[in-house]
Amino acid sequence: MSDLFPALRSTPDRTALHFPARSLTYGQLTAVAGVVARRIGAASRVALWATPTPHTAVGAVAALLAGVPVVPLNPKTGERELAHIVGDSAPTAVLAGPDDRLPAALDVLERITVDLGEGADAEGTAPSPRGGVPVDPTAPAMVVYTSGTTGPPKGAVLSRRAITASLDALEDAWAWTADDVLVHGLPLFHVHGLILGILGPLRRGAQVRHLGRFSVDGVARELSDGGTMLFGVPTMYHRLAEALADDPALVKALAGARLLVSGSAALPLHDHTRITAATGRTVVERYGMTETLMNTSVRVDAPQPRPGSVGVPLPGVELRLVDEDGAPVAAYDGETIGEIQVRGDNLFSGYLNRPDATAEAFDGDWFRTGDMAVRDPDGSVRLVGRRATDLIKSGGYKIGAGEIENALLDHPGVREAAVTGEPDPDLGERVVAWIVPTELADPSARPSADALAAHVAGLLSPHKRPREVRFLTALPRNDMGKVMKRALRE
Template sequence: MDLLSSLRGDAADRPESVRVGEERLSRGELLAAAGAVARRIAGAPAVAVYASPSLATVVGVVGGLLAGVPVVPIAPDSGASELAHVLTDSGAAVLLAGAREAATLGAPWTECGVQLLPVAVSERGEVPSGPVPAEDATALILYTSGTTGVPKGVPVTGRAITADLDALAEAWAWTEQDTLVHGLPLFHVHGLVLGVLGALRTGSRLVHTVRPTPEAYAKAAGSLYFGVPTVWSRVAADAPSAKALSGARLLVSGSAALPAPVFTRLHELTGHRPAERYGMTETLITVAARAHDPARRPGVVGRPLAGIETRLVDGAGAAVAWDGASVGSLQLCGPTVFEGYLRRPDATAAAFTEDGWFRTGDMAVLEPDGTHRIVGRASTDLIKSGGYRIGAGEVENALLAHPAVREAAVVGAPDEDLGQRIVAYVVAEDVTERELIDLVARELSAHKRPRSVVFLDALPRNAMGKVRKDRLG
């Protein structure tokens, strides 16, 4: 069954099917509100959605899907130049925003020739009865973070979304009996595709907390929780809120590696071992720990989802052993992988191998049973120092094991002698540089120790909590 058939298939009222903050709609009300939007935007080449954490965003996105119009989620904090690029590049002719937000939006929206349409959550309309859009038609146009240039458009088909959500439902035993809770941004794969469309497809109840605070997570009383490491770190630091999650069925972490100390603390307070998963805008979620695996470990993202194949290669393209130690470049293929960047044939060609596998740009270690451990980005997290290949993640976890260290990021800096020297950026109090260097040398090995430690008040992060290592140094 395709994605839209699932959305259309159950219009019967289910009280509080979707709740965002204090706003709530039954499934029937959501479909009727989205139906009203769908009729207003029918025939548009693409529709942008001002993706604030609001019920209007959910209604706007579902309305676009029902109308068969590609939906372009826009981060509310987008700068003027990035916003103009995304609107122009995607070809969006319409911008949907909540009624109150629409009243305050002006340039550069209007300067890009975009028609602004307010979304009234209370409006009702018939769900379009025309043909269901083809499964291989573009459902969403998501944009990469732009850390290595202007953001690139990633067309995502309904078929890819359906394949991904069904595979995740199987991996996490996700059913209509669940109540999903999260407070993640609604313009990324994690918060929107998994966190909204996943709930609609499985039929589970959705509670979006607007902000992912420990108190809001505890109050929501869900069975399934989504978060990123920053969220889980804050939950782990709030013992009463963390203990309130002990009645949940599964805690899921993604978008970046969950630090081992946070994993351990959550297990101590909630009784749960978080399930980590791996994915990208271009591939959706491709590897995930299973709900039925009680031996989940920190830093381990599990095995490929149904239909996904992965492989590790070295710099020359030769296979890297699945021995639990050798680091290689992760490549993958399967039904969730996109076909190419929007209007960027050069970037598309560079992203795929000659035999059609997608180059993730991430480094990983595979165990003999196919379990994956992501080391980090090849461009920033694989450090070549003194002839050794060192994953930044293991050094970061060693630093985070010190009770005085709250945050840590490790990068490789150019060095005439070593090639690259390890530099650690930490948020910590009452600990010296020498103590931290010695800790890593003792816990890992001497060649993995930082050559210098820089103390910061906070690490630079993006909206999903990923550290912006390009801003360090």
């Protein structure tokens, strides 16, 4: 039936997808996805208008059943960037829901409508990909475009093997089974929302309940009604943490969940603390990226919760730290910083049409992530920031912005924090803190720069204290909740 989704055949009566307006069993999913897969035919590549709806989930499954690589498109992408992605990936068709209004940049593509009514009332048989010929596991399954922070977005080619390797490694780390019910409200155009959040449960034969749009009430409702797992990004968990004090139903719902997972950016320590104090549950963090899918995770069988850690390398993933000269870092001391490099079946196959960028991204067969980290004595990894934006060289020290941000967030007067480095004639670079205070309405109530510097120096080391503090009403963030530090500098 499918190397990716064996449950399409084995559990036809089990609920696969639940969205606010529609649910589909595995049998119904097989039927409607089968109709779309046959329409895709022998296309070389298809685009997917990735709205947070069941049409997107069905479209992704259909393309994978047909053995045709799929390119998820973010509906919020601007005209110029969308034209670049379509021109670069050259799909022959676009999959979309019947009510979706597509931009002019997609007029050149054949539209294949994902109709949930066709075949949904009867069990169907999904077509064999490519006329019954088994699909090579190294064949492209998806082309997911990067955020384009350093130039035009690049298409990361993800093989079927990479997707199955990551999802099966998470099955091991999270004890993920067919009995789990995953709740999430993430967008469906990227790795976290679509591959982990939709394909992950379907590969396990489990159920996914998508909220359509994230809300605190939606999380409480679905977790209280049988949900066992929650996927979210730090912005979502921050909103949940903020609501806990006045929402006993939310406290009960989170306390009853088997697994709370946060990713895409570091979860601030104070949100970890508030959630654990109120619910007794620890939020598990994992670490991955578009090009590598998942690299590490805190395991459900870890002996002690470790807020701030992204856990240990997943099964099948090799991970090392290297210094600025490319030499491996042997230390497991929680202090020595190095760039993360990884290798394994989880890696992408390369950037579409960009052999130059692909070659530059690798050190031999090790992928250069650009993320900086330290390793603790037990082998767990703690991220300290991006090499390009978060490694600060000040007074002869190498400082990771992430640990300073966590220290700042431990101050009661700080709601949000970001740390950058700026040129300094004496230190080389000075540490600059960007702070959203807890009391926005009363400037006199916000902590002073000296108080924040002393707070950091007391928790970490004096050379890590901010030399300058700038107050804001909000930090600039992208769709995934990541702080856009280049925007801060600009």
